[in-house]
Amino acid sequence: MNKTALIIKREYLTRVRKKSFIILTLLTPLLMAAMVVIPVVIMTSGNKEVKRIAVVEQEGDLFRHTFHSTQYLKFDYLGNVSVDSLKRNFDKMGYYGLLVLTPKVSYIPSAAILFSKKQPPLEVVSYIENALEKEIEKRKLLSYNIRDLDKILKQVETNVKLQTIQITDSGEEKKTSTGVAMAIAYIGGLLIYMLTFMFGAMVMRGVIEEKTNRIVEVLISSVKPMQLMAGKIIGIALVGLTQFLLWIILTLVLVTGVTQLFLAPQAEKIAPPPESLFSSAPQASGTAASPSDLDLSRLLSGNEVFEALASVNWPLILGSFLLYFLGGYLLYASLFAAIGAAVDNETDTQQFMMPITIPLLIALFIAMGAFQNPDSPIAFWGSIIPFTSPVVMMARLPYGVPMWQLALSLALLYLTFVGTIWVAARIYRTGILMYGKKVSWKELWKWLRYRNY
């Protein structure tokens, strides 16, 4: 059997057989599923408690009928009473908050005040704001003395939900969902970032282990350093791919299971009831919740999402993910291996970790921006430059990226990998036999030029 293959086999088997690998492989899909399910559960169950709010209006009663109680929010209109004592006692009287209004509210936006013991949730605030705005708008319109205003208003009330349709190069029309694209971009970018770090560090720890074990000298008398390093990197790459594959399968199984058992009835609950906080808030103003939450609730709320999911070019996304994961991993893992060889134990790795950590972190930041603006110059360059491209490109990809950019970025990535593995191999073969020496950058530069087999 080929020696590199033997090394790959050992690296792979010892890791795959570990308990930690098995646990992580089983647990992660659960966490992933939880990531999808928990926000929905929180959104539906978090406000079960009924909040009562006392409304005090000084000078006049413009807002007597403004606030309609909902399932979880009850309003008591107290009229013009003394605020001072209420302010002290409203919680003892069973109120969650105290809303104090003056007629000035119609021209001074900040003239409405909500007192509460706890920071009120966004939904409550936006519900009140929304109600006030509508009431004031109505009052203002009334002042023009328009006939049949109520009727007109009813007729004017509209509700728009933008449908996005992507036209592919072949002219085919596809229903898309920005939410779905965003979720895929987010998960893809983050996953590459995490996996690169996780498996890169695994390579580094493996190298350090062999060095501190002193087994490396025995190995190096049987195989070439390059074989040893390549075997380790490839072996761990296979571990990563195995884990990734298992995650996909398990997540698919879990998600289909969960959607059939649990999410379908849940989704119905979210959407229809008109008195629910959530049905009114997002439609009227976009301030209600953060966009991702919204998209998640939409994502889970019906067929349109599954249609959008089906419209995603999965072979492209998954294929690119694999290529970028491999390329990014190989690039960083070779550097991690060099670091592992240069130090004696894991605590010494800090000074060399910085230059590796920073590009990856920058990549993550650029990726965060790319969710909002996938074609900005910084996102473009970030997805071309090899050290950031795996993370950034994954974040751009679901929004559509021209083929030439993808090809250029991948070519550069793999070319750079050839360069880093060359550098890493030179540091590695010298480093693995050096002990008890604090290595400096200058020293590493020297190692690059040592003569060796």
Next chain:
Amino acid sequence: MELLQAREIVKHYAGHTALDHVTVTVPENSIYGLLGPNGAGKTTLIRIINRITAPDEGELLFEGRPMQGDDIAHIGYLPEERGLYKKMKVGEQALYLAQLKGLSRQEALKRLKYWFEKFEIISWWNKKVEELSKGMQQKVQFIVTVVHQPRLLIFDEPFTGFDPINTQMLKEEILRLRDEGSTIIFSTHDMGSVEELCDHITLIDRAHTLLEGPVDKIREQYASNEYELRFEGDVNLLTATLNTHFQILSHAKEGPNSIVRIRLSDGATPNEALRFLLDAGKILSFNKITPSMNEIFIRVVKEAAERETDQEKETA
């Protein structure tokens, strides 16, 4: 015929020279000792022979031809700093390392079983390395070094960490391997084992070869015409009389016996001296004093150090 020759090896590391034109010639089927103080360059030389690092100058000949990458399959190497994967099972690990040396899985399994049985450690096969004591790990490591029946075995400080019983066993194994046709290079500080095992030695100090050759010849070379006489009788009788054959270096009493060290005068033979000594009393023994390797080692290294400081003074 020599199995291995390292010719005029030079190796520089940042700031210092580890080996400066060192030549080592290892005859086939012999035990070759690599001696020298710490930091002399022994491990560097061993690593160069193992093709772990490359020399800056010089060449390696294996069986008379330039050494090639594949030749390391004929070498078994036991490094000074020994180590195994701690979390791996003993048998699995031995199998892995044997396969890396080029044995097929089946062949490796067969031979490992033989060695494990011989060393009575077959019951450890499924234990993790971290569960073994250090001496046990050494045994496993030794087996892994020799299992592929290499023509050349290199042991770097093989006896450190072994108890006397295991040391003895190891020595016997080394001798047996030599008798079965292997060539062995080992580096050591333990001069006793050098006298016991080595046929040839090289003494390296500060990157230079100080001494090279067969052990008996070297000891002969450093023998300084000194003899030791043990007899029952009075030393004063001897010291009182003058003679031209020898000079008394020291004398001591040990119970009823006297021990006298003499150095022969130039041109005098031991027989002449002994003839004179016969009258001193009842002779118990008369021996030529050959210096131990330990003494030679210390003397040679010291002399080299003195030479160097002299040179430094001159240049200054």
